[in-house]
Amino acid sequence: MHPALQGLVTIVVGVGGCVGYFYLSNFLLDRFLLPARAYSAEESAARRRTGTIIVFLLPALLIAALYIAYFGLDGIFTSTGLFWLAIVLALIFGLWRLRDYVYGEGELTAGRNISHANMIRPWLFLLPAILALGLYLTYPVFETLRLSVTQRNFSTGSYDFVGLQNYAQMMDEPKFWEAMRNNMLWLIVVPALSTGFGLLVAQLTDRISWGNIAKMFIFMPMAISFVGASVIWKLVYDARPEGQGQIGILNALWVNLGGDPQNWLTLPFWNNFFLMAVLIWIQTGFAMVILSAALRGIPEETVEAAIVDGAGPFQIFFKIKVPQIVPTIVVVWTTITLVVLKVFDIVFAMTNGQWGTQVLANYMYSKLFTANDWGVGSASAMVIMLLVTPILVWNVRNARREMK
Amino acid sequence: MAGLKLTDVGKAYGEVEVLKHINLDIDAGELIVFVGPSGCGKSTLLRMIAGLEKITSGTLEIDGRVVNDVPPAQREIAMVFQSYALYPHMTVYDNMTFALKLAKMPKNEIDAAVRKAADILQLTPYLDRLPKALSGGQRQRVAIGRCIVRDPKVFLFDEPLSNLDAALRVATRLEIAQLKESMPDRTMIYVTHDQVEAMTLASRIVVLANKGISQVGTPLELYETPQNEFVAQFIGSPAMNLFPGEVIGTGEHTTVRLAGNHGTIVSAYPTRPEDMGAAVNVGVRPEDLHLTDDTENSYKATVDVQENLGEVTLLFFIPDSEGADPVIAKLPGIHRGLKGERLNLSAKPDKVHIFRDGISLLYRQD
């Protein structure tokens, strides 16, 4: 099948699936589980009997059967077996409570059924997302934590608990500290410059007729993948031996100004900034769009009041406009910070961490998949997560406050 | 001492003319109120005086100096905006000092000015608060305080009370009146929709309509001798009744026969012999109509609707012709059972206005 066709089919199946799920869950909930009508005591007792079978017994048996099928009877008493046994028992208990919640005892009013249905409905809608996130996000976190404190024994193929030894080994590596230092540099420079440029562009394009076109061009890099952007910028930084025509625009300019052609990406320390330029190029558009909306939201009258009060354009910008959008600036800043902490593709595609440009995510990748050292790789992943979490929490809180 | 002089001022947004030929002399110390229907350009005119809108044509002088191209901050004006326009990120104190700090006034003078203004406006307990922690009335007072501290020559108000509830509006209106009294040499220009505000505050009212000034005068001048039908109906509530008719007697007093067999009415407006037979509109305010036994010179009609408000009784006479506004009479006190009655109503001749082609006969040019 043609890839475009495949994409189309995926979209149709995906969207169709979502709509179908939405429709079906409403249908089941309102038609069978909790119809909006009253039941006498006898009716509800009868429903409770059949309901026990459908809502509790059948699913519980299915879960139990799957468990036995996977672990076998003697597999129960291994550590993973017991772990999953606890989960299975919790699920079965949950089903039992669900049955109680759905099929009450005695006489039931329509209002009771409607309100119970509305309690269940959001959870039903969220269920697929929760399952997917659990599978792809929560489970890997715990698995990574486990791997980070084990060492793979290549002769037996088992994983031995080694405590914090992986972390200690990582701390001893200069490459790790190089990555930490670079990450900190990225963390300071990229969000600051992206937000700063974004704010600048948002303000400058606010009132001019071709402002929207300018914004569109500045926003466009957002649509380019990090790897694509890296390829573009690799060409920008490209170096040819002296005497040959320079195809990299930076060297072309540099040579024109009288310099020798430089291998920008191998210049120690400065090469980090050449890599950061790529991310700034991408993220400025994002900052600009959000901040431009925030600037538009500033009441025009406060600006006019400042004009009457005698403020000049710079004072209006820094003393009236910027302070009013500080919450938005914080959200933009932290959002970009999160992107920066996870930065991988750009470094991987442009230098692969050579010449002193290593960053944590690329360090993790090289440990995990190049050196095949799952222990240390997982340990560095945990470090990244530890760094990201507080900023993420702060960001979500700020964003929530913004929405109020 | 700052008077304002507008000479042939006009405003156009591209092709669209919003205001034209505005001529207005404002003396120092006056409180001028701009009124007019929505969209007639009151705010635009005020903002041109403030310097927030460019003046397309004509000249604006403040204190004898042409200020068309002078930036707002140097016009020695201060403005109170409809939505207060407080700086949300600054405390009340900082809001009030912002302009002074920009003007590099010494710290102790700034502090003294703010304390004094806060005292006048009873804002002292709130100086450290952010605007969002204030009530509507308090915010409005901060906005006024922000103007006072700058001690401008001209105060500009754009519908400053329209965001307040009715009770607060009355209280703040009184405060503004007192404020004006305490600064007799400061000029104020005040835009409002509210007739009561206009009538109570103004030393003179400017009625704007049809891109220009309809009439300028003291509140009572506008009430007693409106220059045209628009002003006549705009000032006063309920609006002045207009009866189409024909002049049948000229001289010191004029007699008009009302169209539609409603009788005749006498006005103290003088007319010339050549006005005989002219089609005019007679204007009488609802409160000037009273019951009479005079069957000759009176308006005769049957009451269609009666509203008893206790203090006054409103009688509505719905005219036969399609689309015409009902005639309203406002009688003092309680009158029972007038609905369906055929009544004779008349007014004192000096309360009967006559308009020809929309213009009051008192103001005829020729």
Ligand SMILES: Nc1ncnc2c1ncn2[C@@H]1O[C@H](COP(=O)(O)OP(=O)(O)OP(=O)(O)O)[C@@H](O)[C@H]1O
């Ligand atoms: N930027 C603009 N471009 C074109 N026309 C405008 C512009 N600003 C205002 N106008 C027009 O100018 C006219 C006067 O507007 P203005 O705001 O002064 O009215 P207003 O008398 O203050 O009305 P309101 O009582 O509703 O506040 C309106 O008809 C409006 O449509």
Ligand SMILES: [Mg+2]
């Ligand atoms: Mg207005």
